[in-house]
Amino acid sequence: MSKVLWKPGTMVYPAPSVMVSCGTMEAPNIITIAWTGTICTDPAMTYISVRKERYSYPLIKESGKFIINLTTKPLVKAADFCGVKSGRDFDKFEHCGLTPIEGPLTGLPMIAESPVNIECEVSQIIELGSHDMFLAKVLGITIEDSYIDSTGKFRLDLAELISYAHGTYYELGNPLGTFGYSIMKKKTQKKEAKQKEKISIKLRRQYV
Template identity: 85%
Template sequence: MSKVLWKPGTMVYPAPAVMVSCGTMETPNIITIAWTGTVCTSPAMTYISVRKERYSYDFIKDSGKFVINLTTKSLVKATDFCGVKSGRDFDKFTHCGLTKTKGTLTDVPMIAESPVNIECEVTQIVELGSHDMFLAKVLGITIEDSYLDETGKFRLDKAGLIAYAHGTYYDLGDPLGTFGYSIMKKKTQKKRNQAKKQNREKT
């Protein structure tokens, strides 16, 4: 097996492709972000990295609030559009046929069609170079209750989430394993597989 050395670049893929909403219900905007993720569990914290010249930058900097909206197969066209077009020219909610709902804990609009809306409050802005990183604490998460099963478990795997890799959007594929499965006892694994099979037969 041979390998080729490339110059430094952003090659940590796949990455999430999320739509970040910002502004207010009267002056809303959406920016598509791939540079985002979890940075801390307790307290729950996340980040987004945004170029200074982007229209959403000042919305987020001035208000100190934003919402991360997870994206799905049905939202992929809107996700792409909100990443390549500027909100300076038109209302992206209206253009993409998206429904804005007022945040539960902030005045920032959420995207109703997203299965998960994560309301965030900026705690620090770190200047990095091409992008500034908005480090933020998670204020609360709103989920679509249709993805709750009869046990109350959130079946996010049913939402049709998408990911982004090297310029292309992808549908998430079949599960390969669950956290800790590599050290799970065979008897436990067998019971879990049987439960999964029963759940599939019900749906």
């Protein structure tokens, strides 16, 4: 096996491709972000990194709030558009046929078509270089209730989430294992697999 040394770059892939909504209900905007993720669980915190020249940058900085909307396969074209076009020129909600609904905790527009909307409050802005990082506390999460199964579990695996890797969008594929499966007893693995299959069959019938 041989290796080739490259110069420093952004090669931590795949990355999430999320649609971050900001602005106001009267003048809503969306920016597609790949530089985002979880940074703390207690308190729940996240971040987004944004270039200063982006139209959304001052909107987020002035309000101190933003909403991360998870992106699905049906939303991928809208996500791409919102990443390459500026809100200075378009009402992205209207152009992409998306529905802005008011976030209950921030009053900001969130995307109704997204299965998960994460309302955030900026706690710190760190200047890094090409991007500034907005560190934020998670105020609350709104989820699409149709993905909650009869056991009360949120089946995010059925939402057709997408990821981004080196310039290309990908639909998430088949699961390879659950957290801790490497040390799980085979009997427990088989039991969980049967339960998941029953739930999946029931939900597939529900959504047909």
